[in-house]
């Protein structure tokens with residue numbers, strides 16, 4: 001359970017986080033969404049007590065982070081993946097964290113195995129690929145077996161395999177009843193992972209809702225029809241309470257009626273249909289519209305989906321852990337969209 | 351083959367936590383940190399080689415040219431100090447390690463991870479400073495004693511008896527003080543590092559204070575420079591290995607406490623800022 005009340009952070013003139021209030025519940029994955037520069041990372045640093053709030057407070061299990069007895073046993077966090085000393089081995093990195101929190105040594109080996117880094121445990125983390133660094137960060141977050149987990153853009157720069165691994169991990173952690181709070185600047189990363197979402201823009205709360213509601217509210221359902229009797233169908237649709245606009249010679253785009261209703265109307269009026277399909281504005285679209293007013297640099301947001309994977313990233317990861325293929329969650333229900341390309345959501349509705 | 355799972359049956363359960371994260375655990379953590387990076391070993395080896403090597407060179411030159419030494423040189427000769435001259439150069443090495451111990455947390459981004467593990471910053475700062483101080487004390491004392499014994503052995507090669515022993519007046523204080531001097535210089539750099547949080551800046555500032563300032567003061571008229579000199583951290587430090595008091599200095603421990611005063615002030619200022627600043 002994470003609670004944030006009136007949280008505000010000002011850096012000089014810049015109001016990075018503006019009076020945020022929200023709660024993150026256990027047992028589900030909560031997505032923390034907002035365009036780049038919205039204040040997601042700042043909010044997470046405030047929760048961890050790394051930065052001092054200008055006003056307001058953030059609580060973990062009803063306490064400020066600094067007041068937690070063994071903080072890593074209650075909350076695990078992944079901020080930037082490279083928040084490690086590159087000259088230190090993965091094992092020693094985790095060991096020094098474990099010692100502070102009175103976590104036994106064998107647990108270090110266990111989390112290394114859990115994230116698939118056993119083979120490179122004694123190697124200096126300087127040479128790790130982004131994916132391996134990300135895994136090391138996740139190992140640190142899981143070290144204390146905490147009930148609350150927080151990940152800041154965990155899939156940034158990962159290949160599809162790594163992305164799926166992290167998604168499955170987050171869902172499995174939530175299924176165990178833990179609180180999982182994960183940020184992203186892309187709706188597409190969240191729609192298959194999160195149950196709840198918190199959307200911010202320019203530091204302000206824009207929406208707090210469930211992903212299902214968000215989809216329902218923001219996918220303006222239009223129905224596409226192809227028919228040789230376009231004019232007649234347009235009239236019939238209007239009579240049934242919908243509105244139709246022509247799109248090309250034999251096609252109509254209909255609003256206000258479902259595919260079922262359009263089909264029934266056509267049947268009742270004896271109109272021949274060649275195609276009847278639902279088209280849905282993408283969630284990314286809806287998300288962008290929602291946050292449009294609060295985007296700082298439009299170009300960055302548009303392009304950021306593609307920045308990701310350095311060409312050598314995948315190869316390097318595979319090379320360093322020769323017979324540790326990207327591990328899979330064995331006991332978690334596989335998300336149904338597993339085989340889809342990870343950033344496409346058009347397939348969802350058609 | 352590792353099948354990844356979050357099923358806790360695959361992981362041993364953690365023994366229940368009792369109490370809270372404290373200084374002891376944080377000390378252990380800092381010990382792991384300092385001994386798990388190569389820069390620690392490199393700087394320590396360099397410190398030892400530089401200190402002992404330069405001391406050996408100086409004492410050997412002194413012994414082999416003793417017959418050409420002037421009367422005043424003979425009268426003011428301090429064999430202990432002569433064999434500890436290498437520490438003057440060793441201080442620069444410990445300055446690097448002292449600064450790095452703190453600033454590397456920032457340059458690597460590790461500080462955010464460290465403070466997530468131990469969010470109580472006073473405990474973290476204290477543990478870090480203590481572990482570094484003990485490491486510096488060990489290497490400082492080893493270098494100081496080895497430089498002393500090797501130096502005295504080389505002085506024994508002179509045509510006259512000019513060497514000394516640990517039992518002679520003030521000599522033990524000078525040699526032990528040599529190691530303490532290394533600790534104090536290192537902690538000064540650590541403190542400056544915690545103020546500026548930048549490796550190169552911390553090293554430059556500390557070396558400026560310890561090395562450049564006394565050179566500038568030396569160019570002032572003697573009547574001024576003597577008054578200023580005794581207030582400098584560098585003078586305060588080097589006084590500890592004199593076995594005879596210099597005209598412009600206070601007695602050894604008094605003068606040494608000038609260096610300690612500066613070090614303490616910087617450490618406290620660094621601590622206060624560290625508590626308040628965003629990580």
Ligand SMILES: Nc1ncnc2c1ncn2[C@@H]1O[C@H](COP(=O)(O)OP(=O)(O)O)[C@@H](O)[C@H]1O
Pocket residue numbers: 011014015016034035036037038039040041042043
């Ligand atoms: N330490 C800082 N000093 C000054 N400005 C900052 C600092 N950290 C973040 N900001 C600013 O605060 C805003 C929010 O940043 P951030 O929390 O990183 O956003 P996000 O993680 O959502 O992309 C940005 O405009 C950023 O430039």
Ligand SMILES: [Mg+2]
Pocket residue numbers: 040041042152153
């Ligand atoms: Mg961010």
